[in-house]
Amino acid sequence: MNITESKELKLGNVLRRLMSYARPYRIGFIVALLLLSARLVMDVGIAAVQQVFIDTINSSNMDALTRITVICAIVCVIIIFCLMLQHYFRFVIQSRMAWDIRGKLFGKSNRLPFQQVQSMHSGDLTSRNNQDAGIAIGMINSIVYDLGYNLLLCFISFLYLAKTDVWLALLALGSGPLVFLSGRFFDRRLRKLSTEIYAKEAELRGILQETLQGMAVVRAFSLEEILLDKYALEREKLRRMQLRRSLLNGLLWQSSAFINNIIMITCAALIALSALKGGTTAGGVLAFIILMGRVQWPFVHMSQTWGSVQEALGASDRVFAILDSPDEGNDHASPKPGVLPVISDEVAALQIQNVHYSYSSNKSNESPLFTGINVHIQHGETIAVVGPSGSGKTTLIRLCCGLYEPSAGSISVYGKSIFDQLEEARAMITYVPQSPYLFSGTIRDNIAYSSSTATDEEIEQAARLAGAEEFISKLPNGYDTLLGEHGSTLSGGQRQRIAIARAFLRNAPLLLLDEATSALDNESERMVQESLDLLMKDRTTLVIAHRLSTVREASRIIVLDQGAIVEEGTHDSLLERNGLYAQLYNIQFNASEQEGNPVDELTATFPA
Numbered sequence: 013m014n015i016t017e018s019k020e021l022k023l024g025n026v027l028r029r030l031m032s033y034a035r036p037y038r039i040g041f042i043v044a045l046l047l048l049s050a051r052l053v054m055d056v057g058i059a060a061v062q063q064v065f066i067d068t069i070n071s072s073n074m075d076a077l078t079r080i081t082v083i084c085a086i087v088c089v090i091i092i093f094c095l096m097l098q099h100y101f102r103f104v105i106q107s108r109m110a111w112d113i114r115g116k117l118f119g120k121s122n123r124l125p126f127q128q129v130q131s132m133h134s135g136d137l138t139s140r141n142n143q144d145a146g147i148a149i150g151m152i153n154s155i156v157y158d159l160g161y162n163l164l165l166c167f168i169s170f171l172y173l174a175k176t177d178v179w180l181a182l183l184a185l186g187s188g189p190l191v192f193l194s195g196r197f198f199d200r201r202l203r204k205l206s207t208e209i210y211a212k213e214a215e216l217r218g219i220l221q222e223t224l225q226g227m228a229v230v231r232a233f234s235l236e237e238i239l240l241d242k243y244a245l246e247r248e249k250l251r252r253m254q255l256r257r258s259l260l261n262g263l264l265w266q267s268s269a270f271i272n273n274i275i276m277i278t279c280a281a282l283i284a285l286s287a288l289k290g291g292t293t294a295g296g297v298l299a300f301i302i303l304m305g306r307v308q309w310p311f312v313h314m315s316q317t318w319g320s321v322q323e324a325l326g327a328s329d330r331v332f333a334i335l336d337s338p339d340e341g342n343d344h345a346s347p348k349p350g351v352l353p354v355i356s357d358e359v360a361a362l363q364i365q366n367v368h369y370s371y372s373s374n375k376s377n378e379s380p381l382f383t384g385i386n387v388h389i390q391h392g393e394t395i396a397v398v399g400p401s402g403s404g405k406t407t408l409i410r411l412c413c414g415l416y417e418p419s420a421g422s423i424s425v426y427g428k429s430i431f432d433q434l435e436e437a438r439a440m441i442t443y444v445p446q447s448p449y450l451f452s453g454t455i456r457d458n459i460a461y462s463s464s465t466a467t468d469e470e471i472e473q474a475a476r477l478a479g480a481e482e483f484i485s486k487l488p489n490g491y492d493t494l495l496g497e498h499g500s501t502l503s504g505g506q507r508q509r510i511a512i513a514r515a516f517l518r519n520a521p522l523l524l525l526d527e528a529t530s531a532l533d534n535e536s537e538r539m540v541q542e543s544l545d546l547l548m549k550d551r552t553t554l555v556i557a558h559r560l561s562t563v564r565e566a567s568r569i570i571v572l573d574q575g576a577i578v579e580e581g582t583h584d585s586l587l588e589r590n591g592l593y594a595q596l597y598n599i600q601f602n603a604s605e606q607e608g609n610p611v612d613e614l615t616a617t618f619p620a
């Protein structure tokens with residue numbers, strides 16, 4: 013199932029699943045429900061007390077009046093204390109449940125197939141985690157506490173009314189289902205509209221997020237107006253949807269209130285008539301009218317809050333669409349850090365066998381990128397992948413990391429299948445992407461992400477090997493310097509060296525490297541390249557190569573074109589062959605030499 017198309021789940025199913033989040037807090041949940049009975053005493057008691065007050069005033073009994081007043085005051089204080097406690101319990105439990113479901117969503121987002129996450133906007137995932145999860149948990153609490161309480165109130169009030177006039181009590185009760193059913197006409201529309209509104213809100217959040225992240229480009233290209241218009245257009249669509257939802261909610265509320273009021277007036281007139289005939293006292297009429305409201309209220313409340321329940325169901329559908337998605341790979345065992353298979357020359361370091369892959373899930377629409385690609389790398393080899401832009405170099409590396417799942421074929425790392433033994437296979441890999449991703453936090457944390465058990469000495473050793481020590485020591489707090497978002501307070505070369513330090517610390521036997529093409533100044537370029545050379549030493553490496561030096565020194569070069577390996581060999585043999593590789597080489601380097609610019613082996617880049 014595509015995550016973005018949420019499936020409508022049955023109400024019972026949603027409630028059961030959401031209630032499972034209350035299980036760890038069941039004692040507090042029950043205590044909160046018991047404390048709620050204080051409100052029941054207040055709501056039913058107030059009618060009884062008013063009846064007694066009026067009848068006592070009519071009989072002019074001053075002693076009884078004083079006694080009742082004092083008892084009422086004491087009971088009131090106790091009730092208020094219980095309700096405060098109930099409110100506290102309810103808040104704590106609700107926030108813990110929301111915390112738990114958000115934690116589950118966060119964990120799940122990290123295990124979803126990479127391609128699925130790529131197809132979603134990060135703003136959408138953020139919305140599901142923050143807003144939708146909160147709304148879903150809020151619904152379950154409001155159903156259990158408010159609806160549960162109101163139904164109990166209805167039952168007790170009904171018993172009290174039946175004591176006065178059983179037929180009128182039944183009439184008041186009978187109006188309830190009528191009120192509730194009148195609102196059901198709007199259910200489906202409200203739920204569908206709510207799902208659409210949450211998706212649109214997520215989209216808007218995404219636009220905002222993207223604009224903030226790309227602020228430098230926005231300013232440099234003066235995109236402010238264009239983006240504002242785009243935002244305003246989507247905002248207007250959202251406003252209209254919200255307006256439609258509010259109209260539907262208004263209709264739902266008013267239709268239930270209308271039926272309720274008609275029945276209320278009829279019953280009030282009939283009980284007043286009964287009092288005139290001596291059937292009850294003035295206090296009895298007052299108590300009857302108050303309690304009749306209590307009997308009808310749960311249905312009115314249910315009918316009106318049913319709209320909110322439909323909205324919350326829309327949010328729940330979006331939350332469960334994530335939680336119900338299968339994890340990436342077929343390996344559902346927990347990771348076993350540090351359990352590396354024995355490396356032997358008999359087992360290929362990387363074996364890509366007959367792999368087929370297409371970005372489109374609907375294969376008839378788009379021709380596949382790979383149709384049976386084979387790569388075999390022995391331990392210790394360095395294989396450079398070159399090819400024109402869009403030929404499939406990055407996709408190949410991502411397939412090796414298990415980020416994408418091929419439609420056919422197999423990939424194994426040191427004998428471990430990347431799909432059936434994903435965690436074990438990944439433990440053998442270090443992936444250094446073209447643009448390093450740094451998290452907010454300290455430099456130390458950022459290096460340590462690749463090994464949860466690393467000591468400070470090991471982290472510093474990794475930084476030293478990556479040539480990062482010098483600039484880190486000049487920072488105000490050294491390794492404990494806090495980085496800005498995505499490491500924005502560091503230069504491009506410094507960020508790359510932190511990423512290389514991470515790779516040293518991980519110390520996995522297979523290095524998957526996407527060489528950076530971004531222009532660094534010659535000095536930074538040289539330093540980064542030296543660190544990378546050191547990293548590649550004694551490791552098996554599959555590198556998307558851009559530097560001439562990397563390509564020249566590779567044990568083998570694979571030339572990709574439109575998803576197929578069109579040439580394979582060493583630098584000299586491929587030049588001799590005079591095919592695509594020689595063509596790419598000549599465009600870049602011969603031309604530059606002919607123009608009188610000698611090629612710098614370290615910094616010269618291969619075309620992509």
Ligand SMILES: Nc1ncnc2c1ncn2[C@@H]1O[C@H](COP(=O)(O)OP(=O)(O)OP(=O)(O)O)[C@@H](O)[C@H]1O
Pocket residue numbers: 130371381399400401402403404405406407408620
């Ligand atoms: N997420 C994606 N969804 C759909 N198509 C994609 C996606 N990523 C890449 N492609 C397509 O797959 C093909 C190969 O892309 P890939 O990024 O692997 O090429 P590349 O050789 O690494 O290119 P470059 O050197 O420009 O980085 C391209 O045609 C590209 O448009």
